[in-house]
Amino acid sequence: xxxxxxxxxxxxxASEYNADYDKPICRLVEDVKGRGYLERPxxxxxxxxxxxxxxxxxxxxxxxxxxxxxxxxxxxAETDEEDRINYLCDLHGxxxxxxxxxxxxxxxxxxxxxxxxxxxxxxxxxxHCMVRFDDWMRYVLFCRRIAKENEITMRELDRALCQYSKGxxx
Numbered sequence: 023x024x025x026x027x028x029x030x031x032x033x034x035x036a037s038e039y040n041a042d043y044d045k046p047i048c049r050l051v052e053d054v055k056g057r058g059y060l061e062r063p064x065x066x067x068x069x070x071x072x073x074x075x076x077x078x079x080x081x082x083x084x085x086x087x088x089x090x091x092x093x094x095x096x097x098x099a100e101t102d103e104e105d106r107i108n109y110l111c112d113l114h115g116x117x118x119x120x121x122x123x124x125x126x127x128x129x130x131x132x133x134x135x136x137x138x139x140x141x142x143x144x145x146x147x148x149x150h151c152m153v154r155f156d157d158w159m160r161y162v163l164f165c166r167r168i169a170k171e172n173e174i175t176m177r178e179l180d181r182a183l184c185q186y187s188k189g190x191x192x
Contacts, residue, residue: 080115
């Protein structure tokens, strides 16, 4: 993985990102963090936001109690990294992109969203829905390092990676 953007470029692309796109999820953050878990409507909203509406028919198959339990385990501070992503991917309709978005938005630790546009920006080809833990964790550590080195938030980095990719494909 390699990021070819310096801090000023990261901040530029992050500022070009349409922040209105995030509003539906921003409205959920305080409630979800306060509860410590997602409810099924939260999971559906996040899936739609992540442009994976095709999975909503699978997500509704999850019982409310299962969504609350699995997301609660995943968001708990004492849960290890591998279990966090695995608990989420055990839910019907949740694959690596949505699972990483849950951690990105609702976990106290910094997580990037494992999305195709962001991965393309750092030179990783994502051609499948699920990912091996080692690959995901390598991406998480890479993004944490970039955010720390550039003194930016993970949200700023994620916005920049997605926006840069959009600009390259236009």
